[in-house]
Amino acid sequence: MNTIRRRIAALLIFLFLALSLFACESTTAPMTGYFDTPQSGYAAAQATLDYGQSQMNDLAHQATAVGLMMDQAANAAQQATLDYSQRQMMELAYQATMVSLNMAQAAATQQAITEQTQMVEFGISTAQSQAATATYSTYVFNVTQTAQAQAILDVHAAHTAQANATKVAYSLTATPHAAIQAEIVRARNEADRRALWGEFVVTPLTLILFTVAAILLIVGGVLAYQRLMPALELRLRTISRHNDSDLYLLDEVIVDPAPPHRQLTPSGPRQADHPHFPGNEIPPVEIVGPSEPSVVNWIAEAEQKLRSTGRIQP
């Protein structure tokens, strides 16, 4: 009796598997809704699970490939490739999620069919086991995919930050390290040379020039004082002149080289203010007798002219 039952159960299982294969060939999409027979629905759910498992494997492979591509792109600091890979990774994650949902739905369908039919305990337990395994594997896969995606995103963010930092640093320096070193050495040499030049040449030369200038200034002042003092003294004696020509110092006398014969318009002499020789030196006066031959003619001519003006009596 038990043998017959076992055979009947094996037959039913075989039939169920055949129907599942048929259903799997007829449609690969997950079956939802009402099933004509529990066997066909269960087979469809199984097919969905198998298809989902294969898709998950495929997606995992693609995700690995995309992850590698992202690493390469991140190493090469290629932003476009990183962005494209990130989008592709997100799309793969979305597809994985959809497949996981389909698989979960298929597992639920299987469970519902199993509960509906209650025909084969072995099949039910197998289906439940498969569903649980698939769900667990899907969950584990999702967790792994999420962690991997998060890690990839973290790597991408780190690479992006590193690339930005490198770009900023390069833009700030803009010169190679050797060039900067050479510039620093050149600037230091220049500063040293200027310091030496200033210490041993410029400063002593400036000191000498200042000394010479001071000496020349003093000598010039003394000479100018000696030369111009008579003129200043003459000025202080309120000598009024009618032209602005320069004065000469001739035989210790201040004279004007420009004779004002065409502008002899004296404003009136100051009778009580006789000008004197510079230095108040009294000029020598020779006393000669009127019988001197040279003086005789002078006297005669002077008296004649004085008589002509009527100042003395003839």
Next chain:
Amino acid sequence: MSASRYLPAAQSVAQAIPGILAQLGLIPFISRYVLTETEQGHAWLFAVLEVGPQNHPEDYAAAEVLHYLSTALNGLPVVISESYGLRYAVLLSSTN
């Protein structure tokens, strides 16, 4: 009579003439001063000039210059003597 009694006045005039000429813008090319007194009692002071032709001697003989000299010397008569040289003749004594 000795002319030495006019010596202080002659020295005063001799000291003043270069400045007066300078006031007029003339270079006082005076080489020497000669004091003498005639028998009539006229005391003359001659300021001998050595003015070259390039120094415009006619400027020294201008009437304005003579008048200016006379006025500056308290009205003493001043004339120009041009024979055998150029000189000013200042009459130090009174004309009366």
